[in-house]
Amino acid sequence: GTMSIVGPRPILREEDVDVKKANQSRFIAKPGLTGLWQVSGRADLSFAEADALDVAYVDRWSLVGDIAIVIRTIKAVLTQSGAR
Numbered sequence: 001g002t003m004s005i006v007g008p009r010p011i012l013r014e015e016d017v018d019v020k021k022a023n024q025s026r027f028i029a030k031p032g033l034t035g036l037w038q039v040s041g042r043a044d045l046s047f048a049e050a051d052a053l054d055v056a057y058v059d060r061w062s063l064v065g066d067i068a069i070v071i072r073t074i075k076a077v078l079t080q081s082g083a084r
Contacts, residue, residue, distance in 0.1 A: 006066040007032025008054035026054040029061070039072035042081070 003010070010031035036057040037050040045053070057065075075081070 034073040
């Protein structure tokens with residue numbers, strides 16, 4: 001109940017220092033199991049890039065966008081795109 005399927009990525013404990021730099025609008029939405037950051041490069045992105053994608057997701061949320069992200073997530077998982 002504390003997460004949605006699609007949403008901004010949860011902040012990890014080791015990123016506590018960077019949370020202060022995060023745009024606060026990303027915290028409006030529930031964190032998600034997948035999100036725009038995941039289908040846009042995941043581990044290949046810096047914190048600043050991932051944060052910008054999370055903010056863009058919150059600012060432009062739509063049901064159609066969520067469906068597109070779920071479809072892109074399946075592709076990213078199968079191809080291991082952005083995985084380390």
